[in-house]
Amino acid sequence: MSEVLKEAVISARALTKDYDGMQAVKGIDFDVVKAECFGFLGPNGAGKTTTLNMVQGYSPLTSGALTVFGYDIIKDPRRIKARIGVVPQENNLDPDLTVLENLRIYARYFDIPKKEAVERAMHLLEFMSLTDKKDERITKLSGGMKRRLMVARALINDPELIILDEPTTGLDPQARHLIWQRLRGLRKEGRTMLLTTHYMEEAAQLCDRLMIMDGGRILAEGSPASLVERYAKGEVVEFRIPDSGPDEVLGCLAGLAFEYEVSGDTMFIFADDGEALLKKASCFLAGGFIHRRATLEDVFLKLTGRELRE
Amino acid sequence: MKGIFKTPRVGRRAIKVWQRNRDAWFKFYKASLVGNLGEPLLFLVAFGLGLSKFIGNVDGMPYINFIAPGLVVASVMNASSFECTFGSFTRMSSQKTYDAIMVTPVNIEEVAAGDILWGASKGFISAMIILPVLVAFGLMDSPWLIVSPLLFLLEGLMFAAMALIVTSFTPSYDYYAYYFSLVVSPMFFFSGIFFPLSAMPAWVAKAAWFFPLTHAVNVARALSSGNVSASILWDILWMLVFTFAASWVAVNSIKRRLVK
Numbered sequence: 001m002s003e004v005l006k007e008a009v010i011s012a013r014a015l016t017k018d019y020d021g022m023q024a025v026k027g028i029d030f031d032v033v034k035a036e037c038f039g040f041l042g043p044n045g046a047g048k049t050t051t052l053n054m055v056q057g058y059s060p061l062t063s064g065a066l067t068v069f070g071y072d073i074i075k076d077p078r079r080i081k082a083r084i085g086v087v088p089q090e091n092n093l094d095p096d097l098t099v100l101e102n103l104r105i106y107a108r109y110f111d112i113p114k115k116e117a118v119e120r121a122m123h124l125l126e127f128m129s130l131t132d133k134k135d136e137r138i139t140k141l142s143g144g145m146k147r148r149l150m151v152a153r154a155l156i157n158d159p160e161l162i163i164l165d166e167p168t169t170g171l172d173p174q175a176r177h178l179i180w181q182r183l184r185g186l187r188k189e190g191r192t193m194l195l196t197t198h199y200m201e202e203a204a205q206l207c208d209r210l211m212i213m214d215g216g217r218i219l220a221e222g223s224p225a226s227l228v229e230r231y232a233k234g235e236v237v238e239f240r241i242p243d244s245g246p247d248e249v250l251g252c253l254a255g256l257a258f259e260y261e262v263s264g265d266t267m268f269i270f271a272d273d274g275e276a277l278l279k280k281a282s283c284f285l286a287g288g289f290i291h292r293r294a295t296l297e298d299v300f301l302k303l304t305g306r307e308l309r310e
Numbered sequence: 311m312k313g314i315f316k317t318p319r320v321g322r323r324a325i326k327v328w329q330r331n332r333d334a335w336f337k338f339y340k341a342s343l344v345g346n347l348g349e350p351l352l353f354l355v356a357f358g359l360g361l362s363k364f365i366g367n368v369d370g371m372p373y374i375n376f377i378a379p380g381l382v383v384a385s386v387m388n389a390s391s392f393e394c395t396f397g398s399f400t401r402m403s404s405q406k407t408y409d410a411i412m413v414t415p416v417n418i419e420e421v422a423a424g425d426i427l428w429g430a431s432k433g434f435i436s437a438m439i440i441l442p443v444l445v446a447f448g449l450m451d452s453p454w455l456i457v458s459p460l461l462f463l464l465e466g467l468m469f470a471a472m473a474l475i476v477t478s479f480t481p482s483y484d485y486y487a488y489y490f491s492l493v494v495s496p497m498f499f500f501s502g503i504f505f506p507l508s509a510m511p512a513w514v515a516k517a518a519w520f521f522p523l524t525h526a527v528n529v530a531r532a533l534s535s536g537n538v539s540a541s542i543l544w545d546i547l548w549m550l551v552f553t554f555a556a557s558w559v560a561v562n563s564i565k566r567r568l569v570k
Contacts, residue, residue, distance in 0.1 A: 019570065056413050059570050078415045086413040092406035096334035105333060108326050109414035157414075 007034045008067075009161055009192045010055055015064035017050050017216075024050040026216035027064065037183075037193040039207035041200075041300060043309040047216040048196035049089060049165055055194065056086050056163050068161065082110060085154030089165040089196075091146050093138045099125070099149060100134040103156055110157040117156070124152040128182060144175030151179060155186075162186060164195040168202060180205050200296040210296075214304045224296050231302055232294035233259060233270035235277055239289035241267045252283035263306045270294060318419040318561040326416055327424020328431070330407075331397075335432075346389065346436040347443065350381040354444075357504065369506055371535060378449040379530035380503030382437050382458075383465055387523055390433035390466045391494055394473035395486045397432075398425045402477065408568060422474060422564040426557055429470025430463055437462040452536035461533065464549055465526040471556035472522065478563035497523040502531075525549050 010032040017025040025047045032038040040048040053059040054066060057077040066073045068080045094102050100121055107117030125131045128148040133141065141149065147168070154162060167183070168176040183206055187193055197203050203210055204224045212220045212227070220227060242248065246262055258271040267284075271277040278291065335342070358374030368376040401407040408421050438459065444450055476489045500514060501507075501523035507515040518524045525545035532538045 058409075058413055078417070081413060082415045084413075088409065088413075090406065092410040094330075094334070094407055094410070095405055096337060101333065105330050106410070106414070108329060109323070109411055109416045111415070 008032065009034050009069060010038075010194065011065075011067045012051075012055075013065045015051070015054065015066055016062045017047075017054060017059070018062045019050070023062075024216050025054075028213075028216075028218050030211055030218065030221070032192060032194055034192055035187065035190045036208045037187050037195065037206050039203045039210045040194075040196040040213055041198065041203050041210050041296075042196075042213035043198065043304050045215075045309055046213040046304075048213055050216075051213075052163055052165050052194065052196060056084060057081050082157065083159055084161045084163060085157060085159035087150050087154045087162070087164040087167055089169070091150050093146060093149060093153070095138045098135050098137055099130060099141070102138065102149065103153055106153050107156045112157065120156055120158075121152075124155050127155075128152045129178065142175075144171050144178075147171055147175065147179065148182075151182065159191065161192045161194065164193065166196055166198070168197075168199065176202075200300060204296050212300060212303050219303045220299070227299045228294055228296060230299075232298040234272045234294055235274035235291065236268055236270050236294050236298060237277060237281075237284065237289050237291045238266055238268045239284045240265055240287045242284075242287060249283050253280050256280055261302070261306075263301075268298070270298070313566055314559060314562045316562060318423070318558065318565070319417060320419050320423045320561065323416040324420040324423035324427060327411065327421050328427045330411075331401075331425070331428040332431070343435075343439060346385065346439050349388070350385045350440050351443070353381055354378065354449075369535075375449050375535070376531075377504055378444050379534035380501070380527045382440050382444065382534075383461070383523065383526040383530045384498055384503055385436045385440055386433035386462050386465045386526070387469045387494065387497065388433075389436035390429045390469035391473045391490070393432040394425060394429035394470045395477055395480075395489065396483065398429070398474055398477045399480065399483060399486075401425070402564075402568070412568070418565045418568055419561045422561040423557070426467060426470045426474055426560060429473060430466030433466030433469060434459065434462045450534035452534055454533040454536055454538055458530065458533045461526065461529050464546070464553060465522075468522050468526075468549055468553040468556065471553060471560045474560035475556060475563055478560065478567050497521045502527045522549065522552055 008031040010030070012028060012030050014027045014029065015025055016023060016027050028051070040051060042048050050059070054061050054073065055068060057073055057080055060074065069083060071080050073080060094105065097105060103121035103124060104114070104117050107120065112120065122131070122134075125134055128151060130145060130148055130152065133145060138146065151167070164183070168179050171179070180202070183193065193206070195206065207224060209223055210221065210227060211218050220231065222230065241262065246267055249267065250260065253269065256271060256276055257273065258269050258277065260270065261268040269277065269284075281289070354374065354377070358377055362373045365373040367373070408418065411421050412418050441455070441458065445455070473489075476486070480486060500510075500518055501521045502518065507518050507524070510518075525548045528545045529542045532542045
């Protein structure tokens, strides 16, 4: 076994999952190593959440092999679950209880003694900037506070692996940035993180390595920067397609090394050489254009297509 | 129905689920205590006092004394059934409390078992509030009452498990109306609480043997009147077997519903 594999916190081989006669995950392989943040990126229905559910022992695998901390998820789920913290896509805080009670009672599921549970809970509330809300009922919290409390709750057992399913979906930018800061802090402490997102910015902010998924398969894997380098050219211009159609623009660009994409009323031109691209600006200047560096979003859309997902 | 006969993996962690429910209940238990007392006393006053004048003695005791033990076990049935229908369904679906616990070292079978234990506790609490009131009114005074808490626990487990089976299948709260009107209410009226089954047509008495509540009423009446005979051992055995089977099915069926 190689050095990297020895350090693998999660190791999946030929992992599949069938749901109601449909295959949601179609035989994927991946390894997550210690202290890295690994992201699943993909449109709705890509199989991200299904994969997470298998890793956290919530839903059984249909076939393949999955080990976490070297233990088989089928044979040793309790041992694994004791060492992971989970933030699911939907908040499931206990509305009958206060903020502090939510943490204290959750600690009990991990056999943490009461005194220690309260100490840890107070520390985590401080960490997630919720100390002054400790006696508040859950229904009184804002969306951002609830999400922060979900993260705090996931940390109550001091987990080595944190699994987050769309940690900041639906939050305002302030709340999102606070959660990102905290998650980066946790990774610095040497915790391993596995997350799903469809925010490219989130993936770029947090993840060391990404896996782009669609239709239950892995389309690409690598660091955010390497994916941009591999799948999208360095610079992009995007503009509305003139009434005369895209052909005229393409003819005008002759002599430039580029790739292009047409989506609805918008055209994207990708080129490694940004300066050469701008020299051709007259070709699409008429309607106004946006010139920017290629991002993860370009990679994502290129790999998963632009059609709408339900 | 696959997996319904599998041995459930239930361990000590079920207690943690029971503790969670207890802690949540303690936040508004006062309102629920008064509710527990209200209905049985209402029946006792309406039927007991109202009908006593016309009926006289039943099975050698005043009518109000005859119905009192049945009303106690009926309150256990109601409290445990409510807890593991509406209460459990809320925790399972809208609150997603089950989901939150399932990703900890507590497994789904223990979540279901903890809910059955809690449902039984609610029935137990309900009976233990009413019983002293009835004793204070002089409606029961047998020394056998000392062991009645064991009956309430067993009966609570029985109805909690039954209710949780219903919860494992119900698509929404609306379907509980069927369970309560087609199962719980008929039991309330035809399990020998208000009239001796011997006074009913033979087929009713035979059908009543299949009602879990009938056996609880038999035992409760024996304990409260002091007319304890070996026949209640059969009632207890009936309840033990039924409770074991129902709990087994309930735990596996909740798992079947939630583990996808």
